Amino acid sequence: MKLYHGTTSEFVMPDLSKGRENTDFGIGFYLTDKESMAKNWKKGHPNNHVIVYELTLANIETGKLHIKRFENADIEWAKFVYNNRKGKNKKSRYDLIIGPLADNGLENWFTRLEKGEIDWDDLAKGIEFNKFQSLQFCFIKPNAIKLLEYAERK
Numbered sequence: 007m008k009l010y011h012g013t014t015s016e017f018v019m020p021d022l023s024k025g026r027e028n029t030d031f032g033i034g035f036y037l038t039d040k041e042s043m044a045k046n047w048k049k050g051h052p053n054n055h056v057i058v059y060e061l062t063l064a065n066i067e068t069g070k071l072h073i074k075r076f077e078n079a080d081i082e083w084a085k086f087v088y089n090n091r092k093g094k095n096k097k098s099r100y101d102l103i104i105g106p107l108a109d110n111g112l113e114n115w116f117t118r119l120e121k122g123e124i125d126w127d128d129l130a131k132g133i134e135f136n137k138f139q140s141l142q143f144c145f146i147k148p149n150a151i152k153l154l155e156y157a158e159r160k
Contacts, residue, residue, distance in 0.1 A: 009037035010044035011057045031103040031144035040140045058157040076105030079138045081130035101150040106138035
């Protein structure tokens with residue numbers, strides 16, 4: 007499977023120490039399954055390019071990696087993203103997290119939640135029909151990074 011990372015930096019393999027805090031799935035190296043999404047992550051910056059990696063999950067031996075997979079943008083996913091964005095999950099117990107790529111609209115729901123205008127059930131109903139078109143893959147630990155093989159830079 008091809009995965010894409012938009013960046014302004016020059017590198018072949020990621021350095022996990024450069025991950026940012028308060029992101030959707032926590033500190034890690036993020037990729038997406040859609041090249042167009044990777045291009046938009048750093049839109050308008052000089053030296054914008056996309057690094058392409060190959061990922062083969064089929065080769066993972068059972069019990070070797072702790073992977074969290076969100077199949078849908080549901081309340082469990084929303085709470086997980088919220089807690090990470092607010093810095094409440096400081097250390098992940100996962101090696102790799104896969105799930106829908108949140109858009110800026112989700113932050114509006116979180117703001118309404120914090121103001122007390124809605125509760126979690128309202129948020130869940132509100133995002134139920136949103137079509138999150140891309141997946142994001144967050145590689146958190148070195149053993150997960152080893153699943154990536156550099157393919158090219160575009």
